[in-house]
Amino acid sequence: MPYLVECLASVEAQTIDPARLEVIAVDDGSTDGSGECLEEFAARAPMAVTVIRQENSGGPSGPRNVGLGKAKGRYVFFLDADDRLGPEALERMVAMGDENGTDVVLGKVEGVNRVAPKSMWGKTLGRTDVFSSNIKFTLSAQKLFRRALLDEHGMRFDESLFTGEDALFTMEAYLRAGGVSVLADYPCYYLVGRDDGKHVTKTGSYTLRFDSARALMKLIADMVPAGPKRDTLMVRPYLITLLPQFGPKFLTDDEEVRRHKFELAKPLMEAYWTPGVARGLKVHERLRLHLVAMQRPELLPDVVKFVKSKKQAAAILEKRGTRVYLVYPHFRSKAAGVPDDIYRAEPREARVFHGYREAAANTFLRRALRKVRRTLRARGFGTAAA
Structure with a gap:
C-alpha cells in the first residue's frame, strides 16, 4: 500500500476477456492493510481471484512460487504489487505468444519515477532468442511465460537468493524457450519507483x-x-x-x-x-x-x-588509424603492467573518434593482393609501354 490500489486497478482494466483470466494474489505477511485490500478486490472483480495469506517469507521468491503452484492458465505473468499494467497488456502479449508459438513474451516496460531497461525495445520481434537480441539485459520476472515450459522443467524461483532470483529464473526460461517474442510498440508494464526508494534491488548487503x-x-x-x-x-x-x-x-x-x-x-x-x-x-x-x-x-x-x-579519455590512434587506445589511468605504465589490449576500443566504441578506420574483414586478402601486384610489377607486368 498505497501502490497496490493502482496495481489492482490496472488488472481490473485489462481488455482481455475476464473469463480468460485468473488472479492469484499472495499476501506475504503484510501489515499495512494489503490483505484487506486484496479481499475487497476479490469480492468485486469480474475475473476469478484467489487470495492467499501467509507468514512473511523474507523475499519475493516464496510467494511467487506459491502463486505459480496454484496457476491453471496456459500462461503466467508475475506482477509486482507496486507496479501496474497497460490496459491492453495481457491481451496483446497472449496474442503474440499464440500467434508465434513462443514460450516467453516480453512487453515493453516504461519507468515511472524510475529508470527502465531500454535497449531491447527498438523493434517488435515475433520470434527471437537470447543470443540474437538484447533481451539478456531485462531479466526481471515481469514477462509472460508459457506455463507448460515451466512445468516441463520444474522451474521455480530460488528461495535462497534475496536478490537476483528473477534473473536466474528468466535466463533459464530464455534458454529453454522454443522462441521468445518482444512486443515493443505498446507499453505493457509500468515500473513504478517508490517514494521511499525501498526497492529490493537497492537494499541489502x-x-x-x-x-x-x-x-x-x-x-x-x-x-x-x-x-x-x-x-x-x-x-x-x-x-x-x-x-x-x-x-x-x-x-x-x-x-x-x-x-x-x-x-x-x-x-x-x-x-x-x-x-x-x-x-x-x-x-x-x-x-x-x-x-x-x-x-x-x-x-x-x-x-x-x-x-x-x-x-572523456584521450584517444591514441595507431596502425594507420585502425587501432584506438583510450588513455585511462595506468595506460602503458610499467609499474602497473596492464596490457595495451585492455585499453583498445572495440569498433563500436572507436567509431566516434576522428581518424579511426575500421579494419576490413578481408584485410588478409587485401594484403595478399598487394603482394601479388608488387610481384607482377617487379617482373615488368602492369607497367605502361615506353
Missing part, C-alpha cells in the same frame, strides 16, 4: 550481489558450452551485477570491505572471465574488471575516480 552473480554465471555455464555464445551471455552478470561493486561505492568502502569484495570476485573471475567477455565491454568496464581479475585493488581507485568524473 553487497554480499547478496555476489551471490546473485555467482548463481547466474553458474546457470549460464551449466546450460551453454564454452565459446562465443556463453561469452555473450556472461557479459550481463559481469556488467550489471558485478561491476557496480567496483564503481563509485568502492571509493567509500573501508579497506576490509574492499579486500572482501576482491576475495568474493576472485573465483568468479577465475572461472568465467574470458577474452570474449572482455571484448563485449567498454574500455573502462573491461579495465576495472581486469584489475579485479589480476587482484590489483591498489590500482582500481584511480580508474574509478576518472570514470566518476565523466571525463
Whole structure:
C-alpha cells in the first residue's frame, strides 16, 4: 500500500476477456492493510481471484512460487504489487505468444519515477532468442511465460537468493524457450519507483550481489558450452551485477570491505572471465574488471575516480588509424603492467573518434593482393609501354 490500489486497478482494466483470466494474489505477511485490500478486490472483480495469506517469507521468491503452484492458465505473468499494467497488456502479449508459438513474451516496460531497461525495445520481434537480441539485459520476472515450459522443467524461483532470483529464473526460461517474442510498440508494464526508494534491488548487503552473480554465471555455464555464445551471455552478470561493486561505492568502502569484495570476485573471475567477455565491454568496464581479475585493488581507485568524473579519455590512434587506445589511468605504465589490449576500443566504441578506420574483414586478402601486384610489377607486368 498505497501502490497496490493502482496495481489492482490496472488488472481490473485489462481488455482481455475476464473469463480468460485468473488472479492469484499472495499476501506475504503484510501489515499495512494489503490483505484487506486484496479481499475487497476479490469480492468485486469480474475475473476469478484467489487470495492467499501467509507468514512473511523474507523475499519475493516464496510467494511467487506459491502463486505459480496454484496457476491453471496456459500462461503466467508475475506482477509486482507496486507496479501496474497497460490496459491492453495481457491481451496483446497472449496474442503474440499464440500467434508465434513462443514460450516467453516480453512487453515493453516504461519507468515511472524510475529508470527502465531500454535497449531491447527498438523493434517488435515475433520470434527471437537470447543470443540474437538484447533481451539478456531485462531479466526481471515481469514477462509472460508459457506455463507448460515451466512445468516441463520444474522451474521455480530460488528461495535462497534475496536478490537476483528473477534473473536466474528468466535466463533459464530464455534458454529453454522454443522462441521468445518482444512486443515493443505498446507499453505493457509500468515500473513504478517508490517514494521511499525501498526497492529490493537497492537494499541489502553487497554480499547478496555476489551471490546473485555467482548463481547466474553458474546457470549460464551449466546450460551453454564454452565459446562465443556463453561469452555473450556472461557479459550481463559481469556488467550489471558485478561491476557496480567496483564503481563509485568502492571509493567509500573501508579497506576490509574492499579486500572482501576482491576475495568474493576472485573465483568468479577465475572461472568465467574470458577474452570474449572482455571484448563485449567498454574500455573502462573491461579495465576495472581486469584489475579485479589480476587482484590489483591498489590500482582500481584511480580508474574509478576518472570514470566518476565523466571525463572523456584521450584517444591514441595507431596502425594507420585502425587501432584506438583510450588513455585511462595506468595506460602503458610499467609499474602497473596492464596490457595495451585492455585499453583498445572495440569498433563500436572507436567509431566516434576522428581518424579511426575500421579494419576490413578481408584485410588478409587485401594484403595478399598487394603482394601479388608488387610481384607482377617487379617482373615488368602492369607497367605502361615506353
